Amino acid sequence: MEATARNLGSNQLTSRFWRLDRRPQENIEDGCLxxxxxxxAPLAEGQxxxxxxxxxxxxxxxxxxxDIEEMYMPPVPLGAPMLGFTLAQVMESRNPAFKTGQLAMGLGHWSEYLVSDGTGLMPMDRPEGIPLPLAFGALAIAGPTAYFGLLxxxxxxxxxxVVVSAAAGAAGSCAAQIAKIKGCRVIGIAGGAEKCGWLKNEAGLDAVIDYKAEDVLAALKHHAPDGIDLLYENVGGDILDASLSHMKLGGTVVVCGLISTYNNGHLQGSGPRMFHNVIMKRLRIEGFVVLDYLARYGEAWAELIPWLREGRLKFRVDVVDGLDNAVDALRSxxxxxxxxxxxxxxxxxx
Structure with missing residues (x-):
């Protein structure tokens, strides 16, 4: 819907949105959304x-x-709009922090329109010389996640x-390249020849391991014979175990995500088999959530934007057209x- 706000004959604006109707069992089954x-409705003061x-x-x-215990934020309630980070244009404002016509980003809804009191939103200037999809893709979640998690x-x-799992993903590819920019030797783990080739030839990693075609632990021993100083973990499961097996004494594990567990019901199950290496190798393990860094986004942008402009940070965007395709896209x-x-x-x- 591209209509300007309140220009409909009835003075009413409608918005389509995805609603969470039931909680997934494993995959995001049909009927969940x-x-x-x-x-x-017309805006109230402050909206x-x-x-x-x-x-x-x-x-x-x-x-x-x-509905997971110990989550960092409450689950989306049943019957409520699905949450997601969005880039939006301000159409009307009764909030002095936002001006009509400007861009804003933050935690919003899977919807055409959104009414907000501004909580969790921040104005965003369009960075000169950077296409808008690239700017949003790199600066909203992926880039700051990589920047703060790594540094x-x-x-x-x-x-x-430095070893990065899911290194061809949005946050992983940024983390791997930031590590290179900061003078580290970087090994990426990804799945498939195309992704591994991009990491090696375009992103400039020192070595890449294809977990679909190689023994990950054997490859880690080959590419990092002295062990791993820092693991930036996005996957969990067997890939995490392989890296834990080859950490250096006093190494660090940054836990950004555990995507291998999200669809199989194992998130609240037992930990990695090689967890005892936390003791044997005296490892430091720390998890983080990028939402904790929203107030510091400017620090990350100050470096990320020049790196993007200069081509030092390569970033791929995969844009799916149309709100109707959001669920299928997430499943992919x-x-x-x-x-x-x-x-x-x-x-x-x-």
Missing amino acids: SVQTETI VLLRNIYLSLDATNRLWME DVGRPQPGST MYTGANQGKLMVQIGSEP
Whole structure:
């Protein structure tokens, strides 16, 4: 829907959105979400009306659909709109922090329009010389996740051997390249010849391991004979075990995600088989959530934007057209079908 706010003859604006109707059992089964339509009410004082342009699809979206104990945020309630990070244009504003016509990004809904009091949203200037999908894809979630996870949590030193799992993914590819920019030796783990070739030839990693075609532990021993200083973990399961088996004494493990467990019901099950190496190798393991860093996004952008402009940070976007295709697109993430940052284009760019 591309209509300007409140220009309908009835003075009513309608918005289509995805509603969470039941919680997934394993995969995101048919019937878990449905498309609904709502009427947008006139704004109250302090509110802003946004027209969504791009929706970021992230592995953690699957977790938000479940009622999981100890989650970092409440689950999406049944009967409520599905949550996701969006880039939107302000159509009307009764909030002094947002001006009509400007761009804003933050945690919103899988919807055409959104009314918000501004909580969790921030204005976003269009970076000069960077296409809008690239800017949103790299600067909203993936880039800051990689930046803070690697540098704040991981704290690598120049010359460190860094291993990144799911290295062809959005956050993984950024983390691997930032490690290279900071002077580290970087080994990426990814699935398939195309993704591994891109990491080696375009992203410039020192070595790449194809977990679909190689023994990961044997390959790690070959490419990092002295062990791993820093592991940036996105996957979990057997790949995490292989890396834990080859950590250096006093090494660091940054846990960004565990995507291999999100669709199989194992998230709250037993930990990795090689967890005893935390003791044997005196490892430091720390998890993080990028939502904790929203107030510091400017620090990340100050470096990420020049790297993108200069071509030092390569970033691929995989844009799916149309809100109706959001669920199928998210499902594809858990099979590795996407190449780069997965997004849905909901509306036209301003």
